[in-house]
Amino acid sequence: DAGITQSPRYKITETGRQVTLMCHQTWSHSYMFWYRQDLGHGLRLIYYSAAADITDKGEVPDGYVVSRSKTENFPLTLESATRSQTSVYFCASTVARGDTGELFFGEGSRLTVL
Amino acid sequence: GQQVMQIPQYQHVQEGEDFTTYCNSSTTLSNIQWYKQRPGGHPVFLIQLVKSGEVKKQKRLTFQFGEAKKNSSLHITATQTTDVGTYFCAGRERGSTLGRLYFGRGTQLTVWP
Numbered sequence: 001d002a003g004i005t006q007s008p009r010y011k012i013t014e015t016g017r018q019v020t021l022m023c024h025q026t027w028s029h030s031y032m033f034w035y036r037q038d039l040g041h042g043l044r045l046i047y048y049s050a051a052a053d054i055t056d057k058g059e060v061p062d063g064y065v066v067s068r069s070k071t072e073n074f075p076l077t078l079e080s081a082t083r084s085q086t087s088v089y090f091c092a093s094t095v096a097r098g099d100t101g102e103l104f105f106g107e108g109s110r111l112t113v114l
Numbered sequence: 115g116q117q118v119m120q121i122p123q124y125q126h127v128q129e130g131e132d133f134t135t136y137c138n139s140s141t142t143l144s145n146i147q148w149y150k151q152r153p154g155g156h157p158v159f160l161i162q163l164v165k166s167g168e169v170k171k172q173k174r175l176t177f178q179f180g181e182a183k184k185n186s187s188l189h190i191t192a193t194q195t196t197d198v199g200t201y202f203c204a205g206r207e208r209g210s211t212l213g214r215l216y217f218g219r220g221t222q223l224t225v226w227p
Contacts, residue, residue: 031212031213033213033215035217040123040219041219042120042202042217042218042219042220043157043202043204043217043220044217045214045215045216045217048213048214048215049213050211050212050213056211056213058213058214059216090156090157092157096212096213099144099145099164099206099212100144100145100147100206100212100213100215101162102147102159102162103147103149103157103159103204103215104159105156105157105158106156107156108156
């Protein structure tokens with residue numbers, strides 16, 4: 001579904017470099033999420049945002065920074081990438097009314113840190 | 115903190131056999147969602163269960179939410195090769211903020227023709 005897009009889809013970087021993964025949704029969903037997916041760990045919540053300028057930590061926030069100046073964008077920054085951050089990153093969004101609604105996921109960004 | 119455990123991690127079945135994956139939480143959940151991820155793809159929402167003891171069906175898929183709202187299951191009857199993928203449950207602890215939706219580790223289903 002083209003309503004939520006991630007970029008880049010693939011990225012190779014080196015240890016210590018800063019990397020930003022972009023996420024853009026066109027639905028004006030209030031909630032946005034960043035998950036990382038690793039073999040044997042499933043999907044782990046990094047950060048989420050309830051609205052513009054409102055963000056909060058998930059299960060594994062260390063080493064990541066997020067911002068949400070506009071409702072439609074939710075970038076994820078690795079300030080100094082480490083090999084353990086090699087993963088597939090998924091952005092998701094939802095309209096939460098009274099309870100967490102259906103999550104719509106982006107295609108994912110595959111990051112390799114050398 | 116909230117933990118969502120999912121078993122088994124892998125399941126290999128022959129086409130036509132049934133398949134079940136189980137999800138258990140250490141805390142009472144507000145709701146539980148199920149997702150399917152095809153190989154190389156992204157998770158896609160299947161269903162949400164909210165009520166205690168709720169049972170929902172989608173063709174060959176049956177979803178259950180436990181009476182205590184701490185466990186859930188997904189059962190597929192007579193699997194087909196199109197069922198291949200990883201199935202995830204995701205739950206939010208009752209009383210927690212709406213953004214705290216945690217996933218189980220998933221069950222990877224392989225179907226042999």
